[in-house]
Amino acid sequence: MKKLLFYVIRTLSVFLLLSVTVVPSWVYAHGGATGVVKERMDAMSAMGDAMEIMGDMVKGKRPFESSAFLEGAKAVIDHSAKITVLFPEGSLSAKSEALPKLWTEWDQFVVMVKRTEKEADKLAALAENGSDSRALKKQFVKLGKSCKSCHTDYRKKKKEEH
Numbered sequence: 001m002k003k004l005l006f007y008v009i010r011t012l013s014v015f016l017l018l019s020v021t022v023v024p025s026w027v028y029a030h031g032g033a034t035g036v037v038k039e040r041m042d043a044m045s046a047m048g049d050a051m052e053i054m055g056d057m058v059k060g061k062r063p064f065e066s067s068a069f070l071e072g073a074k075a076v077i078d079h080s081a082k083i084t085v086l087f088p089e090g091s092l093s094a095k096s097e098a099l100p101k102l103w104t105e106w107d108q109f110v111v112m113v114k115r116t117e118k119e120a121d122k123l124a125a126l127a128e129n130g131s132d133s134r135a136l137k138k139q140f141v142k143l144g145k146s147c148k149s150c151h152t153d154y155r156k157k158k159k160e161e162h
């Protein structure tokens, strides 16, 4: 019993130690952004990376592989599923490119997140079912449009990535 307690305490303290040393890493700047703004930039960047890989296949710069489309679509699904949580009301900072009207038009913002998730779902299904490259490309373009329409409405126009 005593041994078990010792084990629990030791595990807990290791955990605490880890959380103390691990937590500050997201507090540090990513282009100067911190906290939830940095978290959502990271999530967006991860989606951007996935789109870039798929875009390269569409453009013929990279060999076409449906498994890479499945992977990319899944990355977008995973990240878009948690996007709304990363935009708590009023979370703006100097580094953020988010337009504050997204909170007054929140329902529309959420619709756009859901649309992205749905288009990525469709892309994943197509890739999984062994669809041909034409079908995958077409769905990829639709997915890209869902990213872009939200950026047009709710992101400052500085650097145009998508």
Ligand code: HEC
Binding pocket: 037, 040, 041, 042, 044, 045, 047, 048, 049, 051, 076, 095, 096, 097, 098, 099, 109, 110, 112, 113, 116, 143, 146, 147, 148, 150, 151, 154, 155, 161, 162
């Ligand atoms: C519902 C709205 C919405 C959707 C959908 C959306 N984005 Fe974004 N995205 C934003 C907003 C708002 C920002 C700015 C966030 C900030 O700076 O606080 C952003 C920022 C970004 C950035 C810049 C990140 C950085 O490091 O500054 C990239 C890259 C990006 N999005 C890619 C994508 C891709 C790829 C998709 C689609 C798969 C997508 N986004 C879908 C709203 C959206």
